[in-house]
Each structure stands twice: as C-alpha cells, then as structure tokens.
Amino acid sequence: MKDSGHRDCVEKALAHELSGRTPVNNFALVTAARSAGITVDAARWHPKASAKVSVDYALKTRSDFVKPVLDSQVPFADLGMNIVFPEDDYGYSRGHPVETSEDVDALAFFDPNVAEECPLFTKVFTEGLEATAAYLPEDLHVCGLSWGPLTASGYLMGAEEMLMCTFMDPGLVKKLVKKTAAFVSDMQVKMLDAGATVIWVADPTSSGDMISPDMYAEFSLDATKEVIRAAKAFEDVPAFLHICGNTLGTIPLVLGTGADCFSLDFTVDVAAAKHAADKMSIMGNIDPVGMIMSGTPDSIDRECRRIIQAAGTDGGFILAPGCETPQSSPDANVAAMGAAGRGFWKE
Numbered sequence: 001m002k003d004s005g006h007r008d009c010v011e012k013a014l015a016h017e018l019s020g021r022t023p024v025n026n027f028a029l030v031t032a033a034r035s036a037g038i039t040v041d042a043a044r045w046h047p048k049a050s051a052k053v054s055v056d057y058a059l060k061t062r063s064d065f066v067k068p069v070l071d072s073q074v075p076f077a078d079l080g081m082n083i084v085f086p087e088d089d090y091g092y093s094r095g096h097p098v099e100t101s102e103d104v105d106a107l108a109f110f111d112p113n114v115a116e117e118c119p120l121f122t123k124v125f126t127e128g129l130e131a132t133a134a135y136l137p138e139d140l141h142v143c144g145l146s147w148g149p150l151t152a153s154g155y156l157m158g159a160e161e162m163l164m165c166t167f168m169d170p171g172l173v174k175k176l177v178k179k180t181a182a183f184v185s186d187m188q189v190k191m192l193d194a195g196a197t198v199i200w201v202a203d204p205t206s207s208g209d210m211i212s213p214d215m216y217a218e219f220s221l222d223a224t225k226e227v228i229r230a231a232k233a234f235e236d237v238p239a240f241l242h243i244c245g246n247t248l249g250t251i252p253l254v255l256g257t258g259a260d261c262f263s264l265d266f267t268v269d270v271a272a273a274k275h276a277a278d279k280m281s282i283m284g285n286i287d288p289v290g291m292i293m294s295g296t297p298d299s300i301d302r303e304c305r306r307i308i309q310a311a312g313t314d315g316g317f318i319l320a321p322g323c324e325t326p327q328s329s330p331d332a333n334v335a336a337m338g339a340a341g342r343g344f345w346k347e
Helices: 005-014 030-036 040-044 047-060 076-080 103-104 119-136 149-156 159-168 170-194 213-219 221-234 252-259 270-277 288-291 297-310 331-346
Strands: 199-202 241-244 261-263 281-286 317-319
Touching: 005 317, 030 040, 030 047, 040 047, 040 288, 047 119, 076 119, 103 170, 103 221, 119 170, 119 221, 149 221, 149 281, 159 170, 159 199, 159 213, 170 199, 170 213, 170 221, 199 221, 213 221, 213 252, 221 241, 221 252, 241 252, 270 281, 270 297, 281 288, 288 297, 288 317, 288 331, 297 331, 317 331
Parallel strands: 199 241, 241 261, 261 281, 281 317
Antiparallel strands: none
16 A cells, blocks of 8 residues: 555644645545446445445545445444335435333344344445455545434434434433444444544534534533544544534534544534634535535635635644535546645645
8 A cells, every 4th residue: 555645644634733735535425436337236235346436536536535335324224224225325214213211221232243243234334444445555544434323313213203302301312322322332443443544423413403512512422422432442543523514612512522523514614613623623614515516626626725724724624525525526526626635735
C-alpha cells in the first residue's frame, strides 16, 4: 500500500495543524456502485466488488477516506427483523420488535465475532472491510459504519414511537438505548478488527431538528460516549460522529462524547460550528442535494472554497458533503469537491 499522504493529511487536520491542503471525505457508500455501473445488490452482497468500486470511486473523486458499500439495515436482518433489500437501494424495515420493557429484556443481540450468529453482517461488514483493506492501493482511511445508539434504538422500536416514549415512558427508552449501546460497541470493535482505520458513528435521530440539546444529553450522550470509549479501548483511532440537521446547540455536548471530529449537516453555519467545537475538529458541510447532486463543478468549487474559508485556515477541518452523497451525483461534481481541497491552498 502506497503512502500517498491521505492519513497524514487527516491526522494533521484532527490535530489542528496544516498540511498544505484540506482533507476531503466523499461521504459515499452506494454512490460508488452507481458510478461503477452496477446495482447496490451487486456490491452489497459481494465483498470484493464492494471494495473495488468503493476504492476506485474514492481515488477518482480524490477522497482521503473510503467506505465500502455497507448497508446499515443488514445487522437488523441478522436480528430476525423483516428487512426488505431492494435491488438498487438500501434496505428498509417492516415492523419493529420492541414495544415493552419485557421486549427489551428479551432482545438477543448477536455476537459480531461469531459468524454463525450473523451471516449477513459477516458477509457485508466484516468481509467487506477485510476486502477493502486488502485491495487498498493507497493509504486511504477505511471507514466502517454503525448507527448511534439512539438511532439504532429507533429502528428497534420505531423512531416515532420511541420519541413519543421519551415523554410518556423515558425509562423504557433509556433502558433500550443502554442495551443497544453495548451492541453498537461490539460491532464497532469488530469493524476495527476487520480493517477499519477510523470509528464512524451516524446518529440522525439525535438531530437538533428532532430532539433538543437537553434531550440529547438525557437520552443519547452517555450511550454514544460509551460506544466511542469501547472502540477506542480496542484500538485508539480517530472517532467520527455524524448527526443530521441543525446541531449547533448540540455541539458543546458532543465534546463530551470523545469524538475527534464532528460531521455537520449543511444547515449548520460552519464558522459558528468551528467556534463551538473548540479543539474538536469538524467536517462538512456542502449541501448534498442542492450542490453535490444538482450543482456544477464550478458552483461546487466556489462553495467549497467559501466553506474552507469560513471554517478558518488554521486546521481542524475536513471538507465533505453535509450528509451522504446522493446516488445520482455526477462523478464530476464529487471530484470537484476533492479538487477544491487542494486547489484552495495552491492559490
């Protein structure tokens, strides 16, 4: 594997140091399959194909990170939930196994280290990350993926029902989130063991558009902190946390999770976020639909330069879309983002 400076550039950004360019994360999963002209199914269930299309796409778009085609619904299928997997899109759930406290007690999470208990997770996540690490021609950071404990709990209970229960039966939600956090921790550790070089936690249900900062502190903060702590105890690698929506009021709390970098949605003012994040780095936050999917290379270049300038030129920042790169995004648009991380500094 060639040392092309990808990880060094990221490490410097996380340490608030300069490296001559802004690191870039293309924030892509199934988009890589679409770019390669294959279906999600052709990558999702085939680790070598997942690795190849993802790494090739990362290099083509000048990303410093790569994430194989990891469908976040796969672990729930191994738990026995009714998950539908469309041929060319992510899976989705039909039904939820948790309604009562007794249901939480009865939840039997699989052990990610025992393939017989989780054949789908093993195929998609464990083997997908192993194949990616083996195929990697350059030192890209390899990302795993799990939902945060609150979001994962929402899949188990139903997000709407769970949010209602934060008012009607908060003890039930806390019990579920605590138990789920241990499961998420186990998956994160297994992903590191399989070849991931960073911790990646996505927690859209903790969005400031869905819950208040006080609710985040009550229901999500400690569980997320435990996931990051457990993963870092296995391997001390950078931890990335993404939360959708307007999270400016949540950032001071995120500082307590142990995350090294907080990924921002495009609705957050990046300058204000950089100030609120203090010594924690931030990542973002180009509009994924309005710009990455629907813009032009020129408009994306201008927007990237504006965001880099707004984030300050003193390190502590990684350029990326504000959420996952949409499937139909033109390659040229995503590549323009990668080029902007370098072009800003050359000028």
